[in-house]
Amino acid sequence: MDGTNDDRIRRLDDWDTDGLTALAEEFETPLYVIDLERVSENCNRLRDAFPEAEVRYAVKAHTGRSVLETVRRAGLDAECASAGEVERALAAGFRGDSLHYTAVNPPARDLDAVVSAWDDHPDITVTVGAADTLDRLDERGFDGRVCLRVNPGIGAGHHEKVRTGGHAKFGVPLSRAPETAIDAARRFDLVGLHAHAGSGISGADLADHRELVGRMGELARTVAEELSVEGLPGLEYVDVGGGFGVPYREEEPPLDLNAVAAATRDALGTVPGRDGDAARLAIEPGRYVVADAGVLLTRVNTVKPTPDTTIVGVDAGMTDLIRPALYDAYHPIANLSANLSQEAIPATVAGPICESADVFCDNRPLTRPERGDVLAVGIAGAYGYEMASQYNSRPRPAEVAVDGSDLSDSRPVRHRETVEDLTRVERPIEPLEDHE
Numbered sequence: 001m002d003g004t005n006d007d008r009i010r011r012l013d014d015w016d017t018d019g020l021t022a023l024a025e026e027f028e029t030p031l032y033v034i035d036l037e038r039v040s041e042n043c044n045r046l047r048d049a050f051p052e053a054e055v056r057y058a059v060k061a062h063t064g065r066s067v068l069e070t071v072r073r074a075g076l077d078a079e080c081a082s083a084g085e086v087e088r089a090l091a092a093g094f095r096g097d098s099l100h101y102t103a104v105n106p107p108a109r110d111l112d113a114v115v116s117a118w119d120d121h122p123d124i125t126v127t128v129g130a131a132d133t134l135d136r137l138d139e140r141g142f143d144g145r146v147c148l149r150v151n152p153g154i155g156a157g158h159h160e161k162v163r164t165g166g167h168a169k170f171g172v173p174l175s176r177a178p179e180t181a182i183d184a185a186r187r188f189d190l191v192g193l194h195a196h197a198g199s200g201i202s203g204a205d206l207a208d209h210r211e212l213v214g215r216m217g218e219l220a221r222t223v224a225e226e227l228s229v230e231g232l233p234g235l236e237y238v239d240v241g242g243g244f245g246v247p248y249r250e251e252e253p254p255l256d257l258n259a260v261a262a263a264t265r266d267a268l269g270t271v272p273g274r275d276g277d278a279a280r281l282a283i284e285p286g287r288y289v290v291a292d293a294g295v296l297l298t299r300v301n302t303v304k305p306t307p308d309t310t311i312v313g314v315d316a317g318m319t320d321l322i323r324p325a326l327y328d329a330y331h332p333i334a335n336l337s338a339n340l341s342q343e344a345i346p347a348t349v350a351g352p353i354c355e356s357a358d359v360f361c362d363n364r365p366l367t368r369p370e371r372g373d374v375l376a377v378g379i380a381g382a383y384g385y386e387m388a389s390q391y392n393s394r395p396r397p398a399e400v401a402v403d404g405s406d407l408s409d410s411r412p413v414r415h416r417e418t419v420e421d422l423t424r425v426e427r428p429i430e431p432l433e434d435h436e
């Protein structure tokens, strides 16, 4: 670690245009491309900025097996939001002591599965955001490692729908946290305290982040003192969540990760921990690890001039990348096939789904698109494939992995679904011949 952190993001310009076009030819579109070397680099950037911390990858950003294996090899732990994610992380080789399951109103099926996984992997940690969840774990005979999720009363993030910190759904209210923590410590092995502000935190949110971490530091010192009075084991860590943003717009400055790390350290202060050690800092970023490692490729099938704009119809839609429809999120878009001498026109890039929200951008300059052109939608590695659906009976796209800037060496890591994949779960109610 050299004390510096290259905070540049990988932009569409940094990808090899011919290489991406060749991938679209070979594997067809819509197609996700994921650069595993960039995933590793992003893990290293986080570890360099937070050398003292436990860094846990929030698996929900991209659960692809290739990504999970890459993150594990880069030495990060895994933070899982469901029993399904726990199962996938275990299958990708994460050990129990690197697995953290964050239980939010957990369905019984999830708790049963995680408690059963705990039988084989007793070092799994369950992060609990309600006293009810503690009781439900108890009822299942679980007496392992728990972490208490606290609602810090502060939310942050790129859109109101992703600000979790202030939402009552998440975590035990700060005022109730000390008593709930002591109750948890009497019944389980209470190893940590946790809070998460939200997703897509930018430099402008640094004051909120600092306030959240400060509150967690104060709470952790109160809890540590009460644990010590009761003769209970101290805390191993304080987890201040993830949410580190990446600049999707060209003009947005990148997050200064070193400044965030310094502010985090400063605001947390020292928390007495276990066996005479201080409690460690933990963070759980998802987006930062994978966002700029992924691109979505899509092909133009329609160019329709209208009085207000030119509609550029493409074969990817909100079913492949829902972020623009759901959060009005901005993703850079480039026409890979365009001759650079051609002029840019205001274009509205729209997909094939029967929803007016199925639009990637409105009236944005795009080098004159023609039918058959390949467009790249950038910074699509986080919450892209992961939030894809099969609405309108659209099978989910394929994904290929590459390693670094040479795109000639690619391998498919997710096959393109077929309609048969969609209907496999269905059973007819009557044989078709009865209709004849």
Ligand SMILES: Cc1ncc(COP(=O)(O)O)c(C=O)c1O
Residues within 6 Å of the ligand: 058, 061, 079, 102, 162, 164, 196, 198, 199, 200, 241, 242, 243, 244, 284, 285, 286, 287, 288
């Ligand atoms: C509990 C928790 N941890 C970590 C994350 C990861 O967030 P991000 O991908 O923004 O880093 C989330 C998502 O907001 C979350 O809910």
Ligand SMILES: N[C@@H](CCCC[NH3+])C(=O)O
Residues within 6 Å of the ligand: 060, 162, 164, 199, 200, 323, 327, 382, 383
């Ligand atoms: N899905 C959101 C992030 C939410 C993270 C989970 N709490 C996004 O695409 O920005």
